[in-house]
Amino acid sequence: MSFVDVPAKPRPPAPLRNAALPAFCTPRVLLITLLLGFGVALLLAIAPGVAEDRWMRLGTTAWFVAWVVLITTGVLCGLQKPLCRLALPWLLLVVLAVLQAATALISVLAYQTLTQLGWDPLEREGEFLIHNQAIAWVVGLMGIWIFSLHWAKTRRVTAQTKAELDALHARIRPHFLFNSLNTVASLIATNPEAAESAVLDLASVFRAALHAGDVASLTDEIALSQRYLALEQWRLGERLVVDWVMPPPPLPPITLPILSLQPLVENAVRYAAERSQQPCPIRIECVVGRNAVSVLIENPLIALSELPVTGGNGISLQNIRDRLTLMFGERASLRAGEIDGKYRVKLVLPLDHLGGEA
Numbered sequence: 001m002s003f004v005d006v007p008a009k010p011r012p013p014a015p016l017r018n019a020a021l022p023a024f025c026t027p028r029v030l031l032i033t034l035l036l037g038f039g040v041a042l043l044l045a046i047a048p049g050v051a052e053d054r055w056m057r058l059g060t061t062a063w064f065v066a067w068v069v070l071i072t073t074g075v076l077c078g079l080q081k082p083l084c085r086l087a088l089p090w091l092l093l094v095v096l097a098v099l100q101a102a103t104a105l106i107s108v109l110a111y112q113t114l115t116q117l118g119w120d121p122l123e124r125e126g127e128f129l130i131h132n133q134a135i136a137w138v139v140g141l142m143g144i145w146i147f148s149l150h151w152a153k154t155r156r157v158t159a160q161t162k163a164e165l166d167a168l169h170a171r172i173r174p175h176f177l178f179n180s181l182n183t184v185a186s187l188i189a190t191n192p193e194a195a196e197s198a199v200l201d202l203a204s205v206f207r208a209a210l211h212a213g214d215v216a217s218l219t220d221e222i223a224l225s226q227r228y229l230a231l232e233q234w235r236l237g238e239r240l241v242v243d244w245v246m247p248p249p250p251l252p253p254i255t256l257p258i259l260s261l262q263p264l265v266e267n268a269v270r271y272a273a274e275r276s277q278q279p280c281p282i283r284i285e286c287v288v289g290r291n292a293v294s295v296l297i298e299n300p301l302i303a304l305s306e307l308p309v310t311g312g313n314g315i316s317l318q319n320i321r322d323r324l325t326l327m328f329g330e331r332a333s334l335r336a337g338e339i340d341g342k343y344r345v346k347l348v349l350p351l352d353h354l355g356g357e358a
Contacts, residue, residue, distance in 0.1 A: 025077035037065035071102040103136040221261040245285035257323040272299035
């Protein structure tokens, strides 16, 4: 059994100059921004010297802040692709300019609407506008500073994870090599044709690993898992029974962190097929939905036997979760657990980033 070699992938497009803005355009960050805005509204309502009713001031200020936040965020996220190509100083100026424009628009509308409803302002419209612009300028600078600290921390975590992944690559290649060479050596005397096919599969696996970057397509990840299982099939024989349930080709051109799927398949082999003395079915299903692609890996729960269990490649489920979070945020998930006497792993990848930034 052998697989056709996958040609080298084209070089990925150059990253955008600023990747912080797409990170800002997420529901979680938007919710945090609204909460901070409501905090500012609360401070303005309870500030000393407020002559009007504090609850009324809190309500009107919260309404004002919510619209400013929503308009500013909507404009920035709608224009994130061209804005991300700007140098950082120009990007910050544009962010502040959009915030000031949204504040001016809402200030004029709020002043005119509230005065028509009977509000007795203590200042003229121009003073009201300048007052709100000054507050927006100070709050905007503080918000940029807070978000820059959050983004710097995220980049440090990303760099640390990349370093761990590089170290992982250095470990996984010998792991593949030694296990596969042992398999080939055992096949040479008994089945030379099978040994030749195993060598071809091993060459395909290493060719994919040598061309791997930080990300891979879902198609390539599945192909890598198939080659890995082909090698393990020669070693485990009838103990390994793999049931692939795949949708009609082609798969969506979705990308994910490299080595996200193969370690999950390897865990199923390690903790099920290697421990079983009977044929052990491992089911791998890929489901393409409207908003996401799901990959399910299911294997029977097998009690620890006297058969030795070889060491894995060292990739934990939490490591894969961390890398998925860095790439997709909360839109991707990895769940694992026991269901009906079987161990099931479900990997969910979003489709809404296709054609955009992940």
